[in-house]
Amino acid sequence: MAEYREIIFNSDKIQTDDYFVNIGPQHPSTHGALRIVAKLEGEIVQSIDPVIGYIHSGIEKMCESLSYPQLIHLTDRMDYLSAHMNNEAVCLCIENALQVEVPERVKYIRTIMDELTRIASHQLWWCATGMDMGAMTTFFYGLRDREPILDIFEETCGARMTFNYNVPGGLMFDIHPNFQKRVKDFIRYFRKKLPEYDTLLSGNVIFKERTKGLGVLSKEEAIAWGVTGPSGRASGYSCDVRKLHPYSAYPYVKFEEKLATDGDTFWRYQLRIEEMWESMKIIEQLIDNIPEGDFAVKMKGVIKLPEGEFYQRVESARGEFGVFIVSDGKKNPYRLKFRSPGFSNLFVLNELVKGVKIADLVAIMATLDLVIPDIDR
Amino acid sequence: MGIRKKRLSEIESNDSPIISTHEGGSIVLANLDAMFGWARRNSLWPLTFGTRCCAIEFMAVGASRHDFSRFGNEVARPSVRQADLIIISGTINYKMAPVLKRLYDQMPEPKYVMALGACATSGGPFYYNSYAVVKGADHVIPVDVYIPGCPPRPEAYFYGLMQLQKKITKDRYYTEKKLLKSEKLK
Amino acid sequence: MTNEELKLTIAKLCSSAEFKDGAQFLEVIVPAADLHHLCRELRHNGETAFDYLFCLTGVDYPTYFEVVYHLDSTRHRHVVVLKARTASREYPVLDTIGDIWPTAYSHEREVYDLLGVRFNNHPDMRRLFLEDGWGFPLRKDYVDPVRIVER
Numbered sequence: 001m002a003e004y005r006e007i008i009f010n011s012d013k014i015q016t017d018d019y020f021v022n023i024g025p026q027h028p029s030t031h032g033a034l035r036i037v038a039k040l041e042g043e044i045v046q047s048i049d050p051v052i053g054y055i056h057s058g059i060e061k062m063c064e065s066l067s068y069p070q071l072i073h074l075t076d077r078m079d080y081l082s083a084h085m086n087n088e089a090v091c092l093c094i095e096n097a098l099q100v101e102v103p104e105r106v107k108y109i110r111t112i113m114d115e116l117t118r119i120a121s122h123q124l125w126w127c128a129t130g131m132d133m134g135a136m137t138t139f140f141y142g143l144r145d146r147e148p149i150l151d152i153f154e155e156t157c158g159a160r161m162t163f164n165y166n167v168p169g170g171l172m173f174d175i176h177p178n179f180q181k182r183v184k185d186f187i188r189y190f191r192k193k194l195p196e197y198d199t200l201l202s203g204n205v206i207f208k209e210r211t212k213g214l215g216v217l218s219k220e221e222a223i224a225w226g227v228t229g230p231s232g233r234a235s236g237y238s239c240d241v242r243k244l245h246p247y248s249a250y251p252y253v254k255f256e257e258k259l260a261t262d263g264d265t266f267w268r269y270q271l272r273i274e275e276m277w278e279s280m281k282i283i284e285q286l287i288d289n290i291p292e293g294d295f296a297v298k299m300k301g302v303i304k305l306p307e308g309e310f311y312q313r314v315e316s317a318r319g320e321f322g323v324f325i326v327s328d329g330k331k332n333p334y335r336l337k338f339r340s341p342g343f344s345n346l347f348v349l350n351e352l353v354k355g356v357k358i359a360d361l362v363a364i365m366a367t368l369d370l371v372i373p374d375i376d377r
Numbered sequence: 378m379g380i381r382k383k384r385l386s387e388i389e390s391n392d393s394p395i396i397s398t399h400e401g402g403s404i405v406l407a408n409l410d411a412m413f414g415w416a417r418r419n420s421l422w423p424l425t426f427g428t429r430c431c432a433i434e435f436m437a438v439g440a441s442r443h444d445f446s447r448f449g450n451e452v453a454r455p456s457v458r459q460a461d462l463i464i465i466s467g468t469i470n471y472k473m474a475p476v477l478k479r480l481y482d483q484m485p486e487p488k489y490v491m492a493l494g495a496c497a498t499s500g501g502p503f504y505y506n507s508y509a510v511v512k513g514a515d516h517v518i519p520v521d522v523y524i525p526g527c528p529p530r531p532e533a534y535f536y537g538l539m540q541l542q543k544k545i546t547k548d549r550y551y552t553e554k555k556l557l558k559s560e561k562l563k
Numbered sequence: 564m565t566n567e568e569l570k571l572t573i574a575k576l577c578s579s580a581e582f583k584d585g586a587q588f589l590e591v592i593v594p595a596a597d598l599h600h601l602c603r604e605l606r607h608n609g610e611t612a613f614d615y616l617f618c619l620t621g622v623d624y625p626t627y628f629e630v631v632y633h634l635d636s637t638r639h640r641h642v643v644v645l646k647a648r649t650a651s652r653e654y655p656v657l658d659t660i661g662d663i664w665p666t667a668y669s670h671e672r673e674v675y676d677l678l679g680v681r682f683n684n685h686p687d688m689r690r691l692f693l694e695d696g697w698g699f700p701l702r703k704d705y706v707d708p709v710r711i712v713e714r
């Protein structure tokens with residue numbers, strides 16, 4: 001006994017050591033197959049090392065052997081929650097390269113679908129965030145409100161998640177006659193339901209206490225690390241591609257780019273809720289004015305891009321999504337690169353978690369809104 | 378669930394349990410296999426193993442509109458040691474395959490595997506020209522039920538689940554093999 | 564700055580840069596030796612202030628590898644595309660620019676993982692997606708008869 005006492009009170013003999021905790025790749029809070037090796041001292045995170053590649057499927061290599069219309073369906077499967085934006089990015093890139101002007105009707109429909117996708121994505125993110133912090137009800141609320149959107153998608157293009165609705169030159173088929181009515185019904189419904197989200201989480205004292213001032217990202221860091229989307233805008237970095245490089249019908253609508261200055265977990269959360277309000281505003285401005293016309297322009301049977309390099313950026317639900325095509329004039333791309341927002345957003349995590357408790361690591365990760373196949377491709 | 382009244386002489390080896398009511402209370406009569414099968418198929422606890430898009434559809438199945446708890450499939454467990462059904466929802470690649478194998482090995486018997494979606498069934502959209510994707514999860518672990526679709530609709534999920542339940546009903550653990558053979562001969 | 568002004572500035576900083584016009588953005592082919600120096604100047608010069616690296620791509624050409632840097636300035640909102648070529652295909656090496664834009668570290672790891680281009684002074688040059696011992700799949704001459712089902 002005396003020996004132990006001596007060891008305990010004689011601090012020279014006590015040795016502390018860092019230890020490593022391995023989170024994932026099969027872990028509910030990593031939202032897929034992400035592995036995080038966290039270096040801890042007690043409960044405090046010192047640094048983390050994200051290990052990715054558990055869902056890498058070589059999409060960029062596959063695209064090199066597919067023709068342009070064929071490869072669009074693979075972009076659905078990268079960031080499946082903003083599938084429509086990914087489709088659109090590739091289509092816009094091809095259209096710009098060929099200098100095809102799509103009909104106004106297409107632009108309107110694409111934009112409406114974009115915003116619906118964004119709402120659906122943020123709803124699912126909201127469920128997951130709540131669950132990560134230990135609230136189960138968010139899961140049911142969020143998915144309840146997501147189903148009406150999925151119904152609209154299903155009626156429009158036959159799929160609930162992976163649409164493949166865009167083709168180079170327009171859309172695969174026209175909207176369903178019910179489309180406008182259903183979208184308006186949904187907006188009316190969701191305007192009533194969205195305040196519930198605030199009551200449940202945003203206004204919750206425990207939630208606020210836990211997230212305010214946690215994982216602060218400064219504006220300079222956000223730019224340097226390439227953090228975009230709501231995560232970047234929470235730090236005051238104005239990076240909305242819809243405003244900066246407007247595409248489709250975004251030049252015609254009025255909406256605000258929501259910015260915050262704190263850059264902490266709470267504001268990253270809050271901005272996404274506010275984005276849902278903005279998205280509804282955009283849809284309301286467009287839904288009644290969809291012009292008549294064709295839903296696609298006639299393209300050549302075999303689409304060949306001219307030689308050169310083409311880049312197109314769009315705003316996906318997670319940030320700036322880019323497509324970079326190197327073409328050598330053949331019917332399939334020479335090299336195709338996707339700039340995925342999640343990739344840059346993930347690697348800033350190490351900066352955010354230094355010195356936080358390990359339980360808060362999950363909260364910070366949740367508000368970065370990572371979709372792992374988007375990172376791994 | 379199939380609890381119904383039946384005479385004692387009618388009990389066959391793989392029947393559902395039967396309840397017979399007598400004075401002073403009721404008695405459940407069944408052979409052990411039937412009893413275990415009945416219990417197992419109605420309390421399948423799935424593992425939350427989602428890798429790609431199908432995992433989102435799996436979440437939708439768990440939510441209020443589709444609600445898989447109607448099938449006793451309710452408690453999604455993050456740890457494989459508490460689960461008895463792996464639902465492989467998404468792509469498995471060569472880096473993930475050892476992890477999946479290890480999860481399967483850690484799972485207590487009896488264990489079941491469901492391949493949800495084209496990816497887990499055959500590699501799906503990543504079958505051709507992909508250097509990283511395993512062409513079907515059954516190259517790694519044995520699969521009981523395959524559900525096609527990319528992603529499968531919730532209804533398809535339920536159909537697959539019911540097929541699995543049927544399969545479990547037919548499982549035998551306690552009836553000796555010899556006996557089975559002689560039964561067949563008859 | 565307009566593309567013309569950018570051209571002048573870059574030509575002053577790096578005399579051997581080649582320019583390519585007529586493309587979507589201003590494209591500059593930079594000799595590998597000058598890359599790091601030029602990037603630092605472009606980043607810290609108040610007139611150019613390219614503070615946002617939004618895409619970093621490796622491309623495989625028959626005789627060399629090319630790494631493409633897309634740079635944006637959040638202050639002036641102009642874009643430039645830098646391209647650096649490796650000297651050979653056998654030992655492809657470039658300088659890292661991760662000390663200028665930290666996001667480049669992870670992108671460079673991706674390029675190393677998929678194409679096998681190494682980056683000098685990179686603190687953490689490990690594979691990213693694949694395990695050690697894989698080939699470099701995005702190279703045009705990559706073959707894998709076991710894992711790839713050709714169509």
Ligand code: SF4
Nearest residue numbers: 430494495496527528
């Ligand atoms: S089958 Fe389709 S939807 Fe399911 S994980 Fe694979 S790509 Fe995604």
